[in-house]
Ligand code: HEC
C-alpha cells in the first residue's frame with residue numbers, strides 16, 4: 001500500500017525512487033499502522049516506543065546509495081510489511097513458551113541490545129555470545145559475530161529454533177503459532193497476499209530491521225563540515241584512531257580509506273579477546289569432527305551453546321587462520337551496547353582500549369598481525385573514548401551521557417585490562433600456530449628468538465592456552 005505512504009505521510013517519505021519504482025517510506029510510520037498493527041494488548045509496549053519505530057532516512061551521515069543497495073529485490077519494504085515485521089520482532093509468541101521475543105535480547109531502549117555479557121533465552125538459559133545491535137545491521141556484509149548468516153532473512157531463522165534462545169522445535173512451529181492469530185493472518189494476507197509461511201515471516205522481520213538506520217550523531221555533523229559538532233578531545237581521538245592507535249587497520253574500509261559510516265572492514269580478526277581462557281587446539285579438533293557436514297543449525301548450536309563458540313569464524317570456514325577471529329563490529333551507539341566484544345567480557349570503553357593498548361593475547365599464535373602494544377597515554381585513551389561517545393545518535397543522547405559518566409567513574413577505580421608495562425613495552429614475539437602452519441594468512445611470520453623458545457614450545461602440537469596469563 002505505497003499509496004497510503006504517498007498520500008498519508010508524504011512529508012515523511014523518502015521521495016527517492018527505487019529501481020522497482022516503489023518508494024521507501026522511511027520516517028516513523030503513521031499512527032494508523034501503529035494502532036492497527038502494533039498497539040494491541042498482546043504485544044509488549046516496547047513495540048510502540050518511539051525508539052522502536054522505523055527511522056527517517058533524512059539523517060546526517062546516512063549513506064543513501066548503500067542503504068538502497070542493502071535492500072534485496074525480493075524483499076522490498078512497504079509500510080505494512082515493516083509494521084508487520086515490527087510486530088513480530090516484539091512478539092514473544094514467536095518463542096516456544098511465549099516468553100522471549102527478538103526484542104528481549106534486542107531492546108530498542110538499549111540500542112537493540114540486552115545489556116548482558118551473554119544473552120539468556122527461554123527458561124533463563126544462557127548462551128555464549130553478546131547480543132549485537134540491530135541498528136545499521138542492514139549494512140553488515142554478513143550477520144553474526146562469525147558471519148555464519150549471509151542475510152537478515154537467513155539470520156532471523158536461527159534464534160527462533162535455537163533451544164537457548166526462542167526454543168521452537170522448527171520454524172514451521174513458530175509459523176503455526178502465528179497463523180493461529182487472526183490479526184496476523186489478516187496482516188500476512190494484506191502484505192504478501194498469502195497465509196503466513198516461514199519465508200514471509202522472515203522477510204517481514206528483516207524488512208523491519210532494515211528500517212533501523214542510525215546516524216545523525218555529533219560525529220556525522222562534524223564530518224559533514226560542522227567543525228564544532230564534536231569537542232577537541234573527540235577530534236584528537238579521530239586523528240589517533242587513524243594513526244597511532246591503529247583502529248583504522250580494521251575499523252575502516254582500508255588502511256588508507258577512512259570509514260565514517262560503519263567503521264568496519266567487514267572482515268574477521270583474532271584480536272585476542274579472552275582466547276587464553278580456551279584450549280582452542282582441542283576445540284578446533286572437536287569442531288572439525290562435529291561440523292564436517294557444514295550443517296548450519298549445528299554451527300549455530302556450537303556458536304551459541306558450546307565452548308566451541310570461542311573459535312569464531314573457524315566454525316564457518318574451518319581455516320586455522322580463522323581460529324578465534326570475529327567480525328569487526330560497527331562502532332556506533334556503543335554507550336548503549338555495553339558490555340563489549342563477542343563474549344561481553346569488557347565492561348567499559350576504557351577496558352576495550354586498555355585491551356588494544358597492551359597488544360592483548362601475546363600467547364595467542366592466531367593473533368592478528370595488527371594487534372601490538374600501542375603506547376597510548378591516559379589522555380590518548382580518554383580522547384578515543386570521546387570519539388566513540390560522539391558516535392551516539394540523537395535518540396540516545398541522554399542515556400549515553402549517563403552511561404559515559406558511569407563508565408568514567410568505574411574506570412577511575414577499576415581497570416582490569418590495563419597493563420601499562422606491556423602497553424609501553426617492546427613488541428613481543430609470537431608463538432607459531434599449533435595445529436598446522438598451513439593457513440597463516442593473517443598471522444605475521446615471526447622468527448622465534450632464543451629468548452622466546454618457551455612460547456614456541458607452548459605452541460607446539462597439542463599445546464593448551466587455557467590458564468596461561470594473557
Ligand atoms: C536470547 C537472546 C536473543 C534472541 C531472542 C534473539 N537474538 Fe539476535 N542475537 C543474539 C545474540 C547473542 C547474537 C550474536 C550471536 C552470534 O553472533 O553468534 C545475535 C545476533 C543477531 C543479529 C546479527 C547482528 C550482527 O551484527 O551480526 C541479528 C540481525 C539478530 N540477532 C536479529 C534477531 C532477530 C530478528 C531475532 C528474533 C527472530 C533475534 N535476533 C532473537 C541474541 C538474541
Ligand code: HEC
Pocket residue numbers: 241245246247248249250251268269270271273326327328329330331334337339340341342343352353356368370371384
Ligand atoms: C586487527 C583488527 C582491529 C583493530 C586494529 C581494532 N579493532 Fe576494534 N574490533 C575488531 C574486532 C574483530 C572486534 C570484535 C572482537 C571480538 O569481539 O572478539 C572489535 C571490537 C571492538 C569494539 C567492541 C564493539 C562491540 O560492539 O562490542 C570496540 C569498542 C572497538 N573494537 C574499538 C576499537 C578501537 C578504539 C581500536 C583502536 C584502538 C580498535 N578497535 C582496533 C577489530 C579491530
